[in-house]
Amino acid sequence: MTEYLWPYPNEAGQTEETSCDVLVLGGGLAGCFAAIAAARRGQSVILVEKGATEKSGSGGTGFDHWESACTNPCSKVTPEEIAWAYVREQDWYSNGIGHYIECREGYDRLLDLEHFGGKIRDTEDEFKGAEFRDDETKFMFAYDYRNRFTLRVWGSTFKPALTRELKRLGVRVYDRTEATGLIVSRREGGCGGKKCCGGAFAMDVHTGKFLIFRAKSTVMCMSRPARVWLFNPDTVGLCEFRPLQSIGSGHAMGWRAGVEFAMMEKSVRAEFSAAGRSFPPYGTGNNHNTWYAATMVDARGVEIPYVDRDGRELKTVSERYYPAPGQKFFLKGGVIDNPKYEYRGPETLDFDELIRRGYQLPFYADLSRMPESERRVIWGMMVGEEAKTKIPIYQNYTDRGFDPEKHMLQSYGTGWQSANFLEQERQFFGAPGGVMHDWDLQTNIDGLYVAGDETFASDCAGAACSTGYYAGRKAAESASAIDSIPHMERSDAEAEKKRLLAPLYVKEEDGISWKELNMAVSKAMQNYCGGVRCEALLMEGLDLLGRFEQEMVPRLYGANPHDLMRIHEVMDILTVSQIVLHASLARKCSSEPLFFRRSDYPEMDPPQMRHHILLCNQDGEIKTRELSLDYFGDLKTEYERRNADYMKEEAGGRKEWQ
Amino acid sequence: MTHENDSCAAGLSAGYSYRPVPCSTRPIIYNQSLCIGCNRCASVCQCDILLPSPVKGEHPIVAYPGECYYCGACVMVCPRKGAIRLEHPLMNQAKYVPVIPESEVLN
Numbered sequence: 001m002t003e004y005l006w007p008y009p010n011e012a013g014q015t016e017e018t019s020c021d022v023l024v025l026g027g028g029l030a031g032c033f034a035a036i037a038a039a040r041r042g043q044s045v046i047l048v049e050k051g052a053t054e055k056s057g058s059g060g061t062g063f064d065h066w067e068s069a070c071t072n073p074c075s076k077v078t079p080e081e082i083a084w085a086y087v088r089e090q091d092w093y094s095n096g097i098g099h100y101i102e103c104r105e106g107y108d109r110l111l112d113l114e115h116f117g118g119k120i121r122d123t124e125d126e127f128k129g130a131e132f133r134d135d136e137t138k139f140m141f142a143y144d145y146r147n148r149f150t151l152r153v154w155g156s157t158f159k160p161a162l163t164r165e166l167k168r169l170g171v172r173v174y175d176r177t178e179a180t181g182l183i184v185s186r187r188e189g190g191c192g193g194k195k196c197c198g199g200a201f202a203m204d205v206h207t208g209k210f211l212i213f214r215a216k217s218t219v220m221c222m223s224r225p226a227r228v229w230l231f232n233p234d235t236v237g238l239c240e241f242r243p244l245q246s247i248g249s250g251h252a253m254g255w256r257a258g259v260e261f262a263m264m265e266k267s268v269r270a271e272f273s274a275a276g277r278s279f280p281p282y283g284t285g286n287n288h289n290t291w292y293a294a295t296m297v298d299a300r301g302v303e304i305p306y307v308d309r310d311g312r313e314l315k316t317v318s319e320r321y322y323p324a325p326g327q328k329f330f331l332k333g334g335v336i337d338n339p340k341y342e343y344r345g346p347e348t349l350d351f352d353e354l355i356r357r358g359y360q361l362p363f364y365a366d367l368s369r370m371p372e373s374e375r376r377v378i379w380g381m382m383v384g385e386e387a388k389t390k391i392p393i394y395q396n397y398t399d400r401g402f403d404p405e406k407h408m409l410q411s412y413g414t415g416w417q418s419a420n421f422l423e424q425e426r427q428f429f430g431a432p433g434g435v436m437h438d439w440d441l442q443t444n445i446d447g448l449y450v451a452g453d454e455t456f457a458s459d460c461a462g463a464a465c466s467t468g469y470y471a472g473r474k475a476a477e478s479a480s481a482i483d484s485i486p487h488m489e490r491s492d493a494e495a496e497k498k499r500l501l502a503p504l505y506v507k508e509e510d511g512i513s514w515k516e517l518n519m520a521v522s523k524a525m526q527n528y529c530g531g532v533r534c535e536a537l538l539m540e541g542l543d544l545l546g547r548f549e550q551e552m553v554p555r556l557y558g559a560n561p562h563d564l565m566r567i568h569e570v571m572d573i574l575t576v577s578q579i580v581l582h583a584s585l586a587r588k589c590s591s592e593p594l595f596f597r598r599s600d601y602p603e604m605d606p607p608q609m610r611h612h613i614l615l616c617n618q619d620g621e622i623k624t625r626e627l628s629l630d631y632f633g634d635l636k637t638e639y640e641r642r643n644a645d646y647m648k649e650e651a652g653g654r655k656e657w658q
Numbered sequence: 659m660t661h662e663n664d665s666c667a668a669g670l671s672a673g674y675s676y677r678p679v680p681c682s683t684r685p686i687i688y689n690q691s692l693c694i695g696c697n698r699c700a701s702v703c704q705c706d707i708l709l710p711s712p713v714k715g716e717h718p719i720v721a722y723p724g725e726c727y728y729c730g731a732c733v734m735v736c737p738r739k740g741a742i743r744l745e746h747p748l749m750n751q752a753k754y755v756p757v758i759p760e761s762e763v764l765n
Contacts, residue, residue: 004719006674007710051704055731060704156734176706205706208674234682235747237705237727244705244727274750280728284752301758368757391730391744397754407754418752560674562706562722 006560011209012501015493020046020172021479022472023199023215025179025250028057029461030452030468031221032162033109037472038219039169040657043479046213047171048202050178050245050565054163058223058242058453063155063461064290064386065142066120067333068099071107071652074134074141074148077329079103082149083635085331086459089343090431091593092610092629093263095457097439100635101470102463105646109465110151111653116161119154127381130373131318140377143292143345145321147329152377155385155461177202177211178565179249181496182218182257184445185486195258197448198486201496203568208504208561210497214488216479217447219471221464222250224434224453225576227569229267229426229530231522232275233515241272241281241429245569248428250454252572254435255579260444260616262456262627263433264583266594267426269531271419278412278419282386283393285365285409286418287348290382290389292332293320295369296348297408299360303369309344317370320346334460335431351414364408379404424530431457433583436614439632439642441471442478444616447486449475473646503558503567511557514570520548521570525577533584534600541581545574579615586613586624676709676721683747685726688717692741699732699742708732717741 022038024031027049035047047053055061068086070079083100114120121138122128132141132152140152166173181201199215225248226240237244255261274280287294295317296304306314308324323330323345330345339345349357367375384394402409412418434456441449451471452464503511528541553574556567589609590597612627632638640647649655686708695715700708707725708718720726728746736742 002678004676004678004709004712006676007712008674010673012674051706052702055702055729055734056704061729061731061734233724235724235726237685237707237725238747238750243729244725274728274746279752280746280750283746283750297758301760301763303760303763364755366757369760388727388729391733392728392746395730395733396745397752400751402754406756408757410753410755412752560676562676565706566725 008206008561011204011207012504015210015212015497017212017214018046019199019214019485020044021216022475023213023218024048024221024472025200025218026057026221026223026452026454027051027053027173027175028221028223028452028464029059029158029162030454030464031057031219032159032166033465033468034219034221034451034472034475035166035171036112036162036169037469038476038479039171041473041476041480043476045171046174046215047166048174048177048179048200048213050176050205051243052175053159053166053173055159056243057159058246059155059387059461059464060159060243061156062385062387062390063158064152064382066106066110066151066153066462067460068103068149068462069107069110069151070103070149072110072139072149072151073137074139076147077149080636081329085343089331089336089339090457093266093457093593094431095455095459096632096635097437097441098455098458098463098467100639102459102466104639105470105651106462106466108651108653109462109469110153113158113161115657116165118157118161120151127373127377130377132321132373132377143321143332144323144329146323149329150333152381153385155387156390174202174211176205178205178568179222179253180500180568181253182448183212183214183486183488183492184257185488194446196446196486197257198488200253201493203500203561203564205561205565208501208564210500212488212493214485216482216485217449217475219449219451219475220250220254220435220454221451221468221471222248222454224248224428224432224458225251225573226428227518227522227573228428228577228580229424229522229525230270230273230275231518233519235275236515238275239273240427245565247569247573248576249569249572251434251579252575254443255575255617257445258616258618259448260436260614261433261579261583262436262612262614263594264579264615265587265596266433267580268429268595269423270421270425270427271429272427273419273421273425277421277425280388280392282383282389284418285363285411287365289334290386291365291378293317293346294365294367294378296411297364297366299362302359304348304354304359304363306346306348308346309341314346317374337430363411365411366408367404368406368408375404424526426530431459434458436612436627439638440474441467442474447478500564500568502554503556503564506555506557508557511555512552514556514558514563514567517548517552517556518570518573520552521545521574521577525580529577529581529584532597532599534598535585538581538585542578545578545581548574582622583613583615586615679722679724681724683723684720685723685728685744685747686720686732687743689741689743690717692738693717694738694741696737698735698737702731702735704729704731
C-alpha cells in the first residue's frame with residue numbers, strides 16, 4: 001500500500017513550556033466564553049483546542065435555539081421559576097447551579113454574542129409579524145410562545161464571532177493541540193496541603209510536540225464522554241451525536257488527577273448513532289427540538305393529533321405553542337424528554353394510542369400544512385442553524401429537490417428519534433454525569449474549574465456559554481489572588497510525554513490499532529455494563545478493562561500524531577468506562593431518574609439512597625462519599641451571595657467592554 | 659522556551675508516515691476544476707480528516723474519511739462554491755414523498 005510523507009514537521013521529542021494566569025482547556029462555546037471572561041479581567045489567557053476553534057465543539061457549525069434566557073425583555077418567567085422547574089423535573093439529580101447560572105446570565109451572553117458579531121435577532125425582518133416574533137426587539141421564540149424564554153438564534157454565526165473576539169482580546173489560542181493531563185501539585189503548604197492544579201500537559205496533533213502549560217488557574221471545558229458503548233470502526237465519525245473527537249478526555253484526565261465525579265452511573269438507551277440505527281439528527285421527519293411543533297401525518301396522510309397535558313386535542317397549529325389551561329409554562333428542550341405533568345407541553349398522541357386508533361406507519365413530517373412562517377422557520381432557519389444541518393441536511397436535501405411546500409419527510413422506527421436501539425446500546429445523553437463542583441464551579445482540586453459538558457448533569461448550548469463565562473471569571477478572581485504558579489514535578493512531565501509518544505515505538509506487526517481497542521471496550525461495556533447491571537457483571541467488566549489496560553494499551557501503535565491523538569482518545573475512553581463501572585458498583589439500588597437498573601438491587605430509588613454518590617480516584621484507590629441532592633441550597637440566595645459585583649456591573653449588558 | 663530533543667523521545671529516528679485508510683463511504687468529494695487548493699477546509703475541519711495536498715494548488719487529501727462527523731464546516735468556509743461536496747452515506751439518505759393534499763385524505 002502507498003505510504004505518504006506526513007505534511008507537518010516532526011517535533012516528537014521537542015517540548016514547549018509556557019505560562020499564563022488562566023488556562024482554558026477546550027475551545028467550544030464554554031471554553032471560548034471562559035477565556036473571554038478571564039481576558040476581560042486583565043488576565044493572560046491561553047486556550048487549548050484539539051480541533052480548530054473557528055468551527056469546533058458541539059456548537060461548532062451552529063445551534064438553533066437558546067434555552068432558559070429568562071432575563072430577556074420579553075420573558076414572562078423568572079430565573080427562579082425555570083431553574084427550580086429543571087431541578088424538580090430531573091428529580092433533583094440535577095445541576096441546580098448550572099441551571100440557575102444559565103437562567104440568570106444566559107441572556108447576557110446572548111448580548112455578548114451580538115456584540116461580537118453573532119446574529120440573535122431577525123434583523124432582516126424575514127419573519128415580521130410572525131406569532132413567534134417580538135416585532136420591537138426582533139427576537140424570535142421557540143416552544144412556549146406565551147412565556148418567551150427560549151430564543152431561536154443563528155448559531156452558525158457564533159463560533160466565528162467568538163474566535164474573532166478571542167483574537168481581539170489577545171487570548172493565545174493553541175489550535176490542533178490536545179490537552180492530555182492535568183498538572184497537580186501535591187506539595188504541602190502551597191495549597192494548604194490540598195491538591196491544587198497548576199495547568200496542563202498537551203500535545204500538538206500535527207507535529208507531536210509536547211506542551212507544558214503552566215497556569216495559576218485552569219478551566220476544563222471539554223466534552224462529555226462518548227464511544228463507550230457505541231462504536232463503528234468504518235464510520236467512526238457517525239457513531240455518536242457530538243463531534244468525533246469529543247469523547248470525554250477532560251473526564252479521563254480529571255480522574256487520573258483525583259477529581260471528584262457525580263452521576264457517572266447514569267446513561268440512557270442510545271438515541272443517536274447515524275453509523276447504524278439512526279439517521280442524521282434533524283434529517284428525518286419528526287416534531288421535536290429543532291422540528292417542534294411540525295405537523296405529522298401517517299402513511300395515508302391523516303394528520304396526527306397534538307394533545308395538551310390533559311389529553312385535550314388541539315385544533316390549531318398555534319395552540320401547540322401555548323401552555324395548557326391552568327398551566328403557567330411548559331418545558332421542552334435538549335434535556336427534557338418525557339416531562340412530568342406539571343411541566344408537560346403539547347405533544348403528539350402517544351405512539352401506542354395512535355396504533356390502537358389505526359394510524360399507519362410510516363409517519364411523515366408535513367410542513368405544507370403549517371402556516372407559512374412556521375414552515376419557513378423550521379425548514380430554512382432552525383434546520384440550517386442547528387449543528388450539522390446547514391450543509392448535510394438543508395443544502396443537500398434542497399439540492400436533491402426537497403421542497404417543504406410539496407414534500408413530506410419520512411419518519412423511521414416508532415418514535416421521533418427515527419431509531420430503534422437495543423437496551424445495551426447506551427449513550428451519555430439527557431444531563432449525564434460529570435465533574436462535581438461548588439458554587440464557583442470549582443472542583444475538589446483548588447484552582448481547577450469546570451464548565452459546559454465537563455460539569456455533571458450539563459445542559460445545552462446556552463448552559464455551556466453561561467457556565468463557561470462564570471467559570472472564567474471565578475478562575476480569573478482566583479488567579480489574581482495568588483502570586484505564583486503552583487509547583488510542577490518535572491518527573492510528571494517526563495512521564496506524560498513518554499506515555500503520549502509510546503505508540504510511535506510499537507511495531508505494527510506486534511501491535512493493535514486504536515479501532516480494535518475501541519471495539520473491544522464498547523463490546524465489553526455492552527456486555528458488562530448494559531441496560532441491567534449487577535455486581536458480578538460489573539466486576540467482570542473491571543477485570544477485562546483492567547487487562548486491556550495492562551496488556552493492550554502498551555501494544556497500541558501509531559505512525560503519526562493524528563494516530564496518536566486517536567490512540568489517546570481510546571485510552572481515555574477506557575478510563576471513562578472504568579469510572580462508569582466503579583460508579584455503577586457504588587450505587588446499590590436501581591434508579592428511575594438515573595436510568596439505572598441493577599438486578600441485585602432492584603428496588604427503585606429507596607429513600608436512604610436518594611443522594612449523590614461522589615467518586616474519585618486517590619492514587620489508585622477508589623473513594624466514594626455521599627452528598628445531598630440539594631447541596632446547592634437556595635439558588636437565588638446562594639447565587640447573589642457570590643455574585644454581587646457581576647450583578648452591579650455587568651448583568652443585563654450594562655457594562656461597555658472595550 | 660523549547661528544549662530540543664530531550665531525554666524521552668530521542669530514540670525516534672524514522673519520520674511520520676500516513677497510509678490511506680479504507681472506508682465504505684466517501685463523505686467529501688472535490689471538484690478539481692473549481693478547487694483552488696487554498697486548504698481552508700483542511701484548516702477548519704475539527705476532526706482533522708483532511709491533509710494538505712503535497713502538490714501545491716491541488717485539493718486536500720481526504721485522509722480519514724471514516725472520521726468525518728458530517729458537520730459541513732469544510733463547505734461553509736470554502737471560498738469557491740461547488741468546489742467541495744459533503745454528503746451522508748447512502749444509508750442515511752432519508753426518503754421524502756409528495757404531500758397528500760388534505761382533500762384527498764380518506765378518514
